[in-house]
Amino acid sequence: xxxxxxxxxxxxxxxxxxxxxxxxxxxxxxxxxxxxxxxxxxxxxxxxxxxxxxxxxxxxxxxxxxxxxxxxxxxxxxxxxxxxxxxxxxxxxxxxxxxxxxxxxxxxxxxxxxxxxxxxxxxxxxxxxxxxxxxxxxxxxxxxxxxxxxxxxxxxxxxxxxxxxxxxxxxxxxxxxxxxxxxxxxxxxxxxxxxxxxxxxx
Amino acid sequence: xxxxxxxxxxxxxxxxxxxxxxxxxxxxxxxxxxxxxxxxxxxxxxxxxxxxxxxxxxxxxxxxxxxxxxxxxxxxxxxxxxxxxxxxxxxxxxxxxxxxxxxxxxxxxxxxxxxxxxxxxxxxxxxxxxxxxxxxxxxxxxxxxxxxxxxxxxxxxxxxxxxxxxxxxxxxxxxxxxxxxxxxxxxxxxxxxxxxxxxxxx
Numbered sequence: 001x002x003x004x005x006x007x008x009x010x011x012x013x014x015x016x017x018x019x020x021x022x023x024x025x026x027x028x029x030x031x032x033x034x035x036x037x038x039x040x041x042x043x044x045x046x047x048x049x050x051x052x053x054x055x056x057x058x059x060x061x062x063x064x065x066x067x068x069x070x071x072x073x074x075x076x077x078x079x080x081x082x083x084x085x086x087x088x089x090x091x092x093x094x095x096x097x098x099x100x101x102x103x104x105x106x107x108x109x110x111x112x113x114x115x116x117x118x119x120x121x122x123x124x125x126x127x128x129x130x131x132x133x134x135x136x137x138x139x140x141x142x143x144x145x146x147x148x149x150x151x152x153x154x155x156x157x158x159x160x161x162x163x164x165x166x167x168x169x170x171x172x173x174x175x176x177x178x179x180x181x182x183x184x185x186x187x188x189x190x191x192x193x194x195x196x197x198x199x200x201x202x
Numbered sequence: 203x204x205x206x207x208x209x210x211x212x213x214x215x216x217x218x219x220x221x222x223x224x225x226x227x228x229x230x231x232x233x234x235x236x237x238x239x240x241x242x243x244x245x246x247x248x249x250x251x252x253x254x255x256x257x258x259x260x261x262x263x264x265x266x267x268x269x270x271x272x273x274x275x276x277x278x279x280x281x282x283x284x285x286x287x288x289x290x291x292x293x294x295x296x297x298x299x300x301x302x303x304x305x306x307x308x309x310x311x312x313x314x315x316x317x318x319x320x321x322x323x324x325x326x327x328x329x330x331x332x333x334x335x336x337x338x339x340x341x342x343x344x345x346x347x348x349x350x351x352x353x354x355x356x357x358x359x360x361x362x363x364x365x366x367x368x369x370x371x372x373x374x375x376x377x378x379x380x381x382x383x384x385x386x387x388x389x390x391x392x393x394x395x396x397x398x399x400x401x402x403x404x
Contacts, residue, residue: 003266051242069204
């Protein structure tokens with residue numbers, strides 16, 4: 001619309017999630033008008049992140065080095081392991097500041113039709129680590145399955161739990177029920193049904 | 203939250219307009235998980251745009267070269283000039299595909315309190331160009347003042363029109379009235395008042 005370099009920037013900005021033509025234009029104009037220095041810093045941060053962020057060799061989350069800061073942190077309880085679908089789920093749990101164990105990132109959910117099975121989810125690697133901790137006399141006492149509360153997430157949780165059963169003390173699943181602020185009248189019946197089924201004693 | 207390089211990317215993404223912590227995280231995770239190549243392309247496009255896009259020496263819009271594609275296009279009517287506040291306004295008008303003249307970008311609105319006066323808005327440069335076109339026997343026949351319909355935009359339009367009056371045939375202002383789809387019942391009274399005042403014969 002304006003110039004080839006501008007149009008190219010707009011085109012590339014559209015790779016960002018929920019950014020369409022109008023938003024991309026607004027972003028490009030904002031940076032060009034007022035934030036050139038920060039635009040360059042953003043380009044540098046992007047380049048470094050895209051090229052250098054790799055998979056942690058232990059938890060398969062994102063990491064700058066071979067081992068991520070969480071796995072490398074001796075303060076974290078390595079007898080408590082939380083299994084999540086994505087690194088984004090790991091970020092979400094970290095932000096609750098209510099989990100002090102370590103993680104394992106499956107990198108997706110079980111989906112044989114898409115060719116995603118045990119190998120893609122790193123189940124062998126997970127079992128290898130669980131076994132090694134047993135050998136080291138430091139077995140994982142509890143695994144928390146924190147996959148999504150979707151059909152795929154539930155299936156994945158069941159599949160993982162079957163696979164790791166011999167190697168861990170206890171396997172648990174994050175609670176499924178009424179979310180904070182949820183009003184029963186407006187809740188979908190699936191959630192309400194789960195909440196009734198999973199009721200706890202008080 | 204995850205790793206320094208990830209956190210830095212999130213921080214830098216927040217320079218984008220209406221992108222806060224949550225959206226920036228979602229963008230970073232999306233790129234890292236699925237779009238590394240496109241992320242690198244975005245970084246490159248950003249770097250090029252931020253470093254190389256300059257001001258067109260004629261219209262003061264954005265340009266890859268000294269003269270922008272619109273000013274350099276011999277098909278455009280250079281006896282019709284549209285004056286806008288920002289390059290973004292220029293993009294918006296171009297997208298209507300209903301203007302075939304050329305532009306002049308003020309780069310803001312008149313605001314003496316912020317030190318933005320005739321010099322900052324390029325009025326001298328504008329008058330110089332108008333004069334040169336007169337000398338070349340190719341005077342500008344009509345100037346359209348397309349500044350925003352705000353107090354500042356109106357003041358700026360008045361100021362510019364006073365300054366260029368001696369050098370152009372006709373000065374006009376884009377119409378102010380009821381927008382497309384506007385229902386009178388829900389329109390603010392300022393707009394409705396302007397629409398009544400600016401009523402046209404049919």
